[in-house]
Every structure is written in structure tokens, then in C-alpha cells.
Amino acid sequence: MKNFFVTGDPMIYASDVLIVLVLVGIIFTLTYFKKWGWLWREWLTTVDHKKIAIMYLICAILMLFRGGVDAELMRTQLAVPNNHLLSAEHYDQIFTTHGTIMILFMAMPILFAMFNAAVPLQIGARDVAFPYLNAVSFWLFFFGALLFNISFVIGGSPDAGWTSYPPLTELQFDPGPGENYYLLAVQISGFGSIATGINFMATILKMRAPGMTLMKMPLFCWSVLASCIVILFAFPALTGALLLLTLDRVVGTHFFTMLAGGNPMQFINLFWIWGHPEVYIVVLPAFGIYSEVVSTFSSKRVFGYKSMVFSLMAIAVVGYLTWVHHFFTMGAGADVNAFFAISTMCVGIPTGVKVFNWLLTMFRGRIRLNLPMLWTLGFIPNFALAGATGVMLAAAPGDYQYHNSYFLVAHFHQALIGGVVYGMLAGMYYWWPKLFGFVLDERLGKWAFWFFNIGFYVCFMPQYELGFMGMTRRMYTYPANMGWTTLNFISTIGAYLMGIGFLFIGAQIVYSIFRGQRDLTGDPWNGRTLEWSLPSPPPAYNFAQIPHVQERDEWWRIKQAGLADAYRKVNLNELEPIHMPKNSGIPFLMGVSFFVGGFGLVFGWTVVAIIGFAGVFLCLLARSLQEKTDYHIPVSEVQQTEISLGRA
Amino acid sequence: MANSAVSQSTNLEPQFHEEAFPWKHIIGYVLSLVLTGAALWCALGYHLRGSALIVTILAMAVLQIVVQLFLFMHLTESDGTRAHVWTICLGFFFTFVVVAGTIWIMSFGSQVA
Numbered sequence: 001m002k003n004f005f006v007t008g009d010p011m012i013y014a015s016d017v018l019i020v021l022v023l024v025g026i027i028f029t030l031t032y033f034k035k036w037g038w039l040w041r042e043w044l045t046t047v048d049h050k051k052i053a054i055m056y057l058i059c060a061i062l063m064l065f066r067g068g069v070d071a072e073l074m075r076t077q078l079a080v081p082n083n084h085l086l087s088a089e090h091y092d093q094i095f096t097t098h099g100t101i102m103i104l105f106m107a108m109p110i111l112f113a114m115f116n117a118a119v120p121l122q123i124g125a126r127d128v129a130f131p132y133l134n135a136v137s138f139w140l141f142f143f144g145a146l147l148f149n150i151s152f153v154i155g156g157s158p159d160a161g162w163t164s165y166p167p168l169t170e171l172q173f174d175p176g177p178g179e180n181y182y183l184l185a186v187q188i189s190g191f192g193s194i195a196t197g198i199n200f201m202a203t204i205l206k207m208r209a210p211g212m213t214l215m216k217m218p219l220f221c222w223s224v225l226a227s228c229i230v231i232l233f234a235f236p237a238l239t240g241a242l243l244l245l246t247l248d249r250v251v252g253t254h255f256f257t258m259l260a261g262g263n264p265m266q267f268i269n270l271f272w273i274w275g276h277p278e279v280y281i282v283v284l285p286a287f288g289i290y291s292e293v294v295s296t297f298s299s300k301r302v303f304g305y306k307s308m309v310f311s312l313m314a315i316a317v318v319g320y321l322t323w324v325h326h327f328f329t330m331g332a333g334a335d336v337n338a339f340f341a342i343s344t345m346c347v348g349i350p351t352g353v354k355v356f357n358w359l360l361t362m363f364r365g366r367i368r369l370n371l372p373m374l375w376t377l378g379f380i381p382n383f384a385l386a387g388a389t390g391v392m393l394a395a396a397p398g399d400y401q402y403h404n405s406y407f408l409v410a411h412f413h414q415a416l417i418g419g420v421v422y423g424m425l426a427g428m429y430y431w432w433p434k435l436f437g438f439v440l441d442e443r444l445g446k447w448a449f450w451f452f453n454i455g456f457y458v459c460f461m462p463q464y465e466l467g468f469m470g471m472t473r474r475m476y477t478y479p480a481n482m483g484w485t486t487l488n489f490i491s492t493i494g495a496y497l498m499g500i501g502f503l504f505i506g507a508q509i510v511y512s513i514f515r516g517q518r519d520l521t522g523d524p525w526n527g528r529t530l531e532w533s534l535p536s537p538p539p540a541y542n543f544a545q546i547p548h549v550q551e552r553d554e555w556w557r558i559k560q561a562g563l564a565d566a567y568r569k570v571n572l573n574e575l576e577p578i579h580m581p582k583n584s585g586i587p588f589l590m591g592v593s594f595f596v597g598g599f600g601l602v603f604g605w606t607v608v609a610i611i612g613f614a615g616v617f618l619c620l621l622a623r624s625l626q627e628k629t630d631y632h633i634p635v636s637e638v639q640q641t642e643i644s645l646g647r648a
Numbered sequence: 649m650a651n652s653a654v655s656q657s658t659n660l661e662p663q664f665h666e667e668a669f670p671w672k673h674i675i676g677y678v679l680s681l682v683l684t685g686a687a688l689w690c691a692l693g694y695h696l697r698g699s700a701l702i703v704t705i706l707a708m709a710v711l712q713i714v715v716q717l718f719l720f721m722h723l724t725e726s727d728g729t730r731a732h733v734w735t736i737c738l739g740f741f742f743t744f745v746v747v748a749g750t751i752w753i754m755s756f757g758s759q760v761a
Contacts, residue, residue, distance in 0.1 A: 205731045229735075233742040269754055273746055320742060324753055332756045 003176075009090065009531055016362030045439050045583040047131035048540055054114035054435055057428065059142060060110035061509075063101050066149065070098035075459075075495035078488050080408055089113045092159035093178070093478035097152065097161025105145040107282045107416070108193055111422045112137070114285060115200050115224050116220035120537065121531035122218045124209025124547045129202035131581040132629065137192035137199065144189030147598050151181040155602065161474065163271060164245070166256035166264040171249045176601045181244045184598040188237055197231030200224055209530075211549035215309070217550075218529045219295075219302060222309050223288025223479055224554055226316040229282070230277045233320065238274035241267055250601060265330055272323040279415070284312060286423025287354055290376050293426050294358045296527050297373035298365025301553055309458040311350030318347050328399045337396040341556045344394035348387055355380060367406035371445040372527065375426035378453045382418025386411060389464070400584045404474075407467025410460045417456060426503075436535045438516035444489040444508035453500030459494025462487035522568075528556035533567060535645045541633060544570045544642050570642045577632040585631070590619035676719030702751065709747070742749045 006012050030036050043051060045569045073094055079084045086094065116134070120127055128134050150158045160169045166290050204225045208217065245267060246253040253349035254260035256267045295302040302308060324332065325338035358380065367373065389411040393399055402408055433439045466487050471478065476486055523532040530547060531538075533555045551557045597612025599605075642648045685704050690696050696704055719724045723736075 201735075205729075229738065233739070237746065263754070266750075266754060269750055273750075317738075317741075321745060321749075323749075330756075332753050336753050336756075 003156070004154060004505060006153055012153060014328075019153065024641055026213045029325055031085055040585070042303065043586045045135075045585045047135045047581050047583055047587075049120050049126070049127050049131065049134060050435060050537060051521065052134055053113045055138060055244045056109045056113035056116060056141075057435075059145065060113055060424075061104040061108050061506075062500070063109065063145065065506075067101040067106055068092045068499060069368045070101070072495055072499050074098065075492040077476065078478075079492035081167045081478050081482070081485050083477050086476065092161075092474070093152070093157035095474055096158045096161055096164075096182070097148070098162050100148065100158070100182060100186065100259045101145075102416075103278065103282075104164060104189060105141075105148060107420055107424075108189070109141055109145075110428070111227075111282055111420075112141070112193075114220075114289065114424065114427045115432070115632065117177050118204060118427075119200060119221055119224055120207070121434070121534060121542060122221055122529050123204065123207060123212060124530050124543060124549060125203065125207040126542045126546075126578065127581065128199050130199050130583055130585065133195050133199050135584065135587035136590060137196040139587045140195075140594060141189045142589040143595040144185045144187075144192065144598075147188065147602070148181060148185035148636065151178060151185075153183070163268075163275070165250070165271075166245060166267050167258055169249075170246060170257055170295050171252075180246075180249060180602040183242050183249070184601055187239065187242045187246070188594050188598055190235055190242070193231060193236045197228040197235065199476055201228040201232065204228075209543075209547050209549050211553075214547060215306070216554075219291035219305070219308055219312075220285070220288035220529075221287075223284045223291070223313055226312040227281050227284040230320065234277035234281065238278075239272050241270035243275070244270075246601075250604065265327075267462070268327050268330070269323075269439065269455070271346060272326045274630060276323040276326060277320050279313055283415070283419045283423070284315060286379075286420050286427075287312065289372075289423045289427040289430065290358060290379060291354075291361075292529070293372040293376045293430055293584055294361045295553075296430075296525050297368045297370060297376075298362045299368075299526065300365040301528070302357065302555075303360040303363075304353075305552065307353055308357055311353045314350040315347060318343060318350070322347060325394055325399070328396045329403045336384055341394050341396040341399075345391055350389055351383075355384065370429075371440065371442060372426040372525075373428040374446070374449050375429070378449065379418055379422040379426070382414060382422065382456070386415035386418055402467060404472055405467035406463040406471045406473060409473045410463035410467065413460050413463075415484050417460075430525065431531075433519040434522075434531055434534075434536050434538070438512060439524055441508050441512045441516055444504055444511060448501045448504035448508060450501075451504060452498050455494045455497025455499075455501055457494070458497060459491050462491045462494075466491075523555075528553040530555055533558070533564075535647065539641050539645065541580060541638070544575060544578075544638055544647075550637045568647055570647050572639050572642070573609030575635050575638050575642075577634055578638060579630060579632055581630050582628070586619050586622075586623050590616055593619060672719045673696050679715045679719070680712060683708045683715070706747070713743070 005016075030039060043055065068102060073086065074091065077083050077091060116128070119125075156179040156483040158164065158181055160174055160179060160182075164179065164182055168174060204217070204221055208214075214222075216286075219290065244253070247253040248255055248262075248379045254262040256262050258264065290307060290384045291302050305351065322340055322344040323334060328337050328340070358376075389407070393402055393411055429440055429445065466484055469482070469484060469487075471482070471484055478488075522535045524536070525532070530549070533547070534542060547554070556566055593612050593615030595612070597609050597616060600610070600612050602610030639648065687708050690701060690704055
């Protein structure tokens with residue numbers, strides 16, 4: 001118990017104070033305004049996909065802040081040589097939490113925010129296939145993220161990199177709760193991700209409105225389907241790898257130790273069977289968002305729809321066959337490396353098809369430079385560079401030079417920021433009015449874009465060069481005579497510019513909550529797909545009547561035919577009771593139970609762990625014995641809602 | 649999909665027929681435990697070595713898949729759509745890739761050892 005709270009570092013003490021102040025502030029506000037019941041009824045127990053989307057989005061933005069602070073600390077540490085702002089150990093912890101948070105607790109939830117915000121609305125459904133499971137997914141993610149985030153004040157953060165390779169992560173080399181936090185937090189949120197993959201796959205395959213064949217589906221839905229296929233087949237490999245490493249640490253097995261017949265490289269193999277497809281899990285939906293945005297803001301249907309669908313699916317399958325390029329230097333042999341080098345380069349082909357399709361969609365279109373389009377345009381040169389450097393890294397002999405250098409660091413940041421973060425921000429700006437009923441302020445958003453975009457290049461271009469000059473990733477400081485000082489300093493300036501960009505986004509959200517332009521039409525961007533035929537935000541049941549779809553850009557067709565106003569009117573006499581899922585507190589309680597069980601395992605407190613997992617079992621049991629999980633909204637209530645929305 | 653949010657048809661009854669006693673599940677559960685235990689016994693007790701061990705474990709893994717698909721997932725009980733066929737084929741493909749790929753990639757270790 002002596003080392004339960006992390007001590008000794010003034011920055012940690014400052015964080016302790018801030019955490020306590022924020023908690024007190026939240027509790028006081030909720031009590032003072034008597035909002036506890038509201039919080040429980042409207043949010044903690046909700047199974048509504050739109051509310052779950054909002055909760056994912058809020059968490060993702062908070063995690064972007066946390067991961068961003070980690071990044072700024074790292075860049076500050078590296079700005080000048082021989083710096084001792086952070087100790088080596090503290091630096092290790094920070095790059096570990098930065099990577100883990102950005103991929104698993106920022107990229108994944110913002111992705112799921114977009115899934116939840118758009119997919120049911122785009123396919124004309126009233127919710128996802130399994131709304132209760134959707135809530136379970138969210139709360140598993142939430143409590144997994146919470147478990148990971150408390151590590152830096154309670155017990156100490158993991159410090160072996162986001163990849164957590166053994167043998168370093170075995171108990172004998174890395175004692176203490178840090179790595180356990182990583183293993184259990186990622187495991188718990190991973191369960192939620194698998195469930196989300198199943199959920200949206202079922203939603204897209206089973207819940208489409210009549211008339212919407214697969215080939216009439218919006219491209220974003222196709223990209224979600226591709227992403228979910230990869231989630232379903234890739235995440236179990238991570239579950240297995242983490243479980244085996246947890247057994248090594250907690251029970252004393254020898255799966256990944258050098259002694260007693262284990263093999264640490266097997267963890268690396270399993271990790272990347274998940275880890276590389278994970279890149280496609282996060283980037284494919286971004287591609288889907290770009291397709292929606294490019295088409296909407298060029299006022300043209302997307303160029304080459306069928307080739308877009310084909311390339312999404314091709315990337316999903318071929319992207320699964322490339323994982324060894326993360327460990328070419330393991331030395332599996334020329335035949336293995338050659339196969340995976342070629343398969344990696346092959347992914348560039350369908351990706352290239354998509355880039356040309358986006359460009360040709362814009363060709364002779366009437367382009368409007370709103371924020372979603374701005375981020376999309378920023379993405380294209382970014383991703384071209386990420387692709388080019390990716391093919392360089394894919395050449396196995398060359399990779400022996402670049403491996404684990406700053407060249408690699410620059411490459412994957414270019415792919416993940418330029419590809420995923422830009423895409424998710426484009427999606428956030430695009431669907432924000434649909435979720436919240438107001439548009440985010442353009443002027444502040446443009447400041448944010450330019451700070452972030454320029455900052456990005458200033459930050460990461462020097463890192464390619466530093467990689468060539470021999471600087472390796474994860475080093476916490478460097479001597480003055482290496483010739484790295486200037487480039488590192490420039491890179492740090494870029495990181496600060498990106499940080500300012502993020503602050504502008506925060507300011508933009510706060511400003512727009514009070515002053516943002518309200519979206520009264522439900523169609524602020526002159527959109528093309530079904531979500532824009534609904535009011536913003538849509539009622540709980542989304543569609544009073546399930547639409548019958550005729551064409552690919554159905555809402556655009558309706559508008560072109562001059563039928564939009566008639567389409568928005570609901571015939572009150574034709575309404576039927578709407579079948580909806582009931583809210584449930586069990587997913588939240590199951591998340592709490594997982595948190596308690598995970599926390600117990602982190603510290604090896606068997607009793608706490610047993611109590612937690614018994615709670616999980618009780619939640620499962622309670623749900624199994626529930627008779628009434630759904631209800632019908634009566635016609636009169638639907639009529640009232642539609643009248644109040646001005647649609648009758 | 650009795651629990652789904654919005655069944656678009658009015659028929660909310662489950663689409664598969666129900667057995668009086670879940671024999672299939674119990675047999676499947678026992679079989680999957682036996683298969684897993686046997687694989688563990690082979691590897692842990694050094695009862696087989698080298699390629700004989702790998703072939704035996706692979707055979708048991710294939711049986712395990714058969715058990716899962718037929719006794720738990722009711723593969724034969726309803727007329728699937730084309731999407732079902734596609735996803736099952738993809739599943740087999742990815743399983744093959746992971747297992748065969750891993751054996752191929754990691755067999756370099758035997759040269760080192």
C-alpha cells in the first residue's frame with residue numbers, strides 16, 4: 001500500500017489537485033442543479049445510438065486532450081539536448097500512455113461516435129441491431145479508459161510502449177501495477193470494440209430500409225461494414241495476446257518468457273495480427289467520411305462508386321495480410337519478408353484508386369470550402385506523403401535502416417493524424433449539426449484548421465530527416481553534438497502550433513454552444529443522404545415512418561424532384577406505434593463491475609477482483625432473466641413529437 | 649432478432665425452432681472442453697513433439713470449429729442470405745491466414761533453437 005499513490009513529481013501533485021477540483025466541481029454542479037436523476041435517466045441508462053454517439057465524442061475529445069498533453073510534454077523534453085525536464089522513467093510512461101490513449105481511447109471512440117451518429121440514420125433505421133449491446137460496448141470502453149487513465153496517479157503508468165513487447169513487459173523486468181493497467185484496460189475496452197463490430201455489421205446487413213440494396217448504400221456505411229469485418233477478425237488476436245501476457249504476469253505462466261520454452265516473438269506476431277488491421281479499422285471509416293464530404297461539398301455524386309466499394313473491401317482483406325512489416329527485423333527469412341513487403345505495397349493500389357476518385361469527384365464540381373471540406377482537402381496531400389513513405393518502409397531491406405527511427409515515427413503520425421484525425425474532425429464538423437442541432441463556428445474552425453495543418457508539417461517533416469540522421473524513437477534525451485538540435489527544436493514549435501489548433505477547436509465548441517447558428521432545416525450542408533431528411537437533432541425514434549429508398553443519393557433525388565417539402569410532412573393518420581428498446585442501467589453497472597474486477601487484478605487483490613467479476617456475472621444473469629426489454633411508443637406521442645417538430 | 653430495436657416485421661417470435669432440452673449445447677460444451685483439454689495435454693505433457701504435435705493440434709482445432717458452427721451457431725437451421733455465405737467464407741479465409749501465416753512466420757525459431 002506504500003506505493004499506492006504516485007509521489008515525488010510536482011506535475012503529478014498538480015494533477016492530483018486538478019482531478020480533485022474537477023470531481024468536486026462536477027459533483028457540486030450536479031447536486032446544486034439537481035441533475036443526478038437527469039444524468040441517470042437520460043445518459044447513463046440510455047440505449048439511444050445518438051446519445052451514445054455524443055458520449056463517445058465527448059470522451060474522445062477529452063482523450064485527445066490527455067494524449068495531446070502527453071505529446072506536448074514529450075516534444076518539450078526533446079526541444080533541446082540534455083534536457084531533464086522529465087526523467088527517463090517518466091518519459092517512458094508518457095510515450096506509452098500517449099500511444100495507447102491516442103489509438104485505443106481516442107481513435108476508437110471517435111470512430112464509434114461517427115458509427116453511432118450516422119449509420120442508423122443513413123440506412124433508414126430507428127436504432128442499431130442490438131441497442132443494449134451498444135450501451136454495453138460504450139460502458140466497457142468508458143471504464144477501460146478510466147482504468148487506464150487513473151494509472152498515472154494511482155500505482156504508476158505502464159512504461160513499455162503502447163506495443164507492450166515482452167520480455168520487457170514480463171514481471172521480472174517490469175514489476176508493479178503499470179503494465180497490468182495496460183493489459184486489463186485494453187482488454188476490457190477491447191471486448192466493447194468487438195461487440196461494436198458485431199453490432200454494426202448486423203445493423204448494416206439487416207436493418208436497411210426497404211429498397212436500400214447494398215449497392216445503394218452511402219459509402220460511409222460501406223466503410224463501416226469493411227471496418228467492422230476487420231474488427232471482428234483482428235481484435236480476437238489482441239484479446240488472446242493480452243490474455244496470455246496477463247497470465248504470464250499474474251499467474252506465472254511462460255508463454256512469452258525466454259526461459260521454460262516460451263517465445264516473446266509470438267506476442268509480437270499476435271499483437272500485429274491485430275495491430276496492423278487496426279490501422280485499417282480506424283482509417284477505412286475516415287475514407288468513408290471523406291467520400292461523403294467530397295460528394296456533398298462538390299454537389300456531385302461520388303465518382304466511381306463501385307470502385308470505391310471494391311477498394312474498401314480490397315483494403316480490408318489485403319490489409320489483413322501485411323502484419324509482418326512491423327517486425328521485418330525479427331529476421332523470419334527472405335521469403336517471409338518478401339511476401340509481406342509485396343502485400344504491403346499492394347494495399348497502396350486500392351488506396352490510390354480512392355484518392356483519384358475523390359479528386360475526380362471534385363473535378364468540375366461546385367466546391368464549397370466549409371470546415372468538413374477543408375479538413376478533407378488537407379487530408380489528401382498528407383495521405384499521399386504517408387503512402388509514399390509507407391511504401392519506402394514496406395521495402396524490407398530498406399526497413400532495416402528505417403526501423404524504429406524517427407522516420408517511422410513521422411510516417412505513422414502522418415498516416416494516423418493526416419488520415420484518421422483529419423477524417424474524424426471532418427466527420428465531427430459534418431454531423432455535429434445533426435447530433436446537436438447547431439453548426440460549429442466557421443471562423444474559429446478555420447483558425448483551428450490552419451494552426452493544426454501548418455503545425456503538423458512543421459512538427460513532422462523534420463522528424464523524417466531526424467530519422468535519416470539516426471535518431472531512434474523513444475529516446476528521452478540526446479547529446480548536443482549529434483546535429484539534431486535544430487530539427488528537434490523546429491519539430492517542437494510545430495507541436496505547439498498543433499496544440500494551439502486544438503485549443504481553437506475547444507474554443508469553437510464552447511463559443512458555438514452559445515452563439516452557434518441553429519440548424520432549423522435539418523439539412524445545413526445541402527446533403528445527399530437520408531440523415532439530412534430528418535430534423536436536427538432527430539427524435540428518439542429517428543423515422544416516424546420507415547422510408548422506401550429508390551436511389552443511391554436518395555435525399556438528393558427527392559430534392560431534385562422538388563419533393564423535399566412534401567417528403568418532410570408526415571401523414572398523422574398513417575402512423576403506427578413504434579417498437580423501441582427500453583433504457584437499462586445494467587450496461588453501466590456491468591462497466592463498473594469490470595472496472596472493480598480489473599482494478600483488483602491490477603494490484604493482485606484477489607478479493608476485489610472476485611467481487612468485480614461476480615458483479616459482471618450478476619449483470620449477465622439479471623439481463624438473461626429480464627422479460628420486457630422493449631416497448632411501443634404510442635401513436636399519439638409520435639403525432640405530438642412530429643407536430644412539435646413542424647413536420648405534420 | 650427478438651431483442652432488436654426495431655423489427656420491421658410484426659413477427660417478433662424467434663425464427664429458429666426450440667428444443668425442449670438443449671442437448672446440442674451440452675454436447676457441444678463437453679466436446680469443446682475435451683478438445684481444448686486434449687490439446688493442452690499434448691503440448692504440456694510433451695506427449696508429442698515437432699510436426700506430429702502441430703498436426704494433432706491443428707486437427708483438433710478444425711474439429712473445434714465444426715463443433716462451434718454446428719452445435720452452437722445453428723449453421724444448418726435457417727436459410728442463410730448471400731451475406732452469410734460471404735462472411736463465413738471470409739471467416740475461414742482469415743482463420744487460415746492467421747494459423748498458416750503464424751506457423752510460417754514463427755517456424756524460423758526452430759532453426760534458432
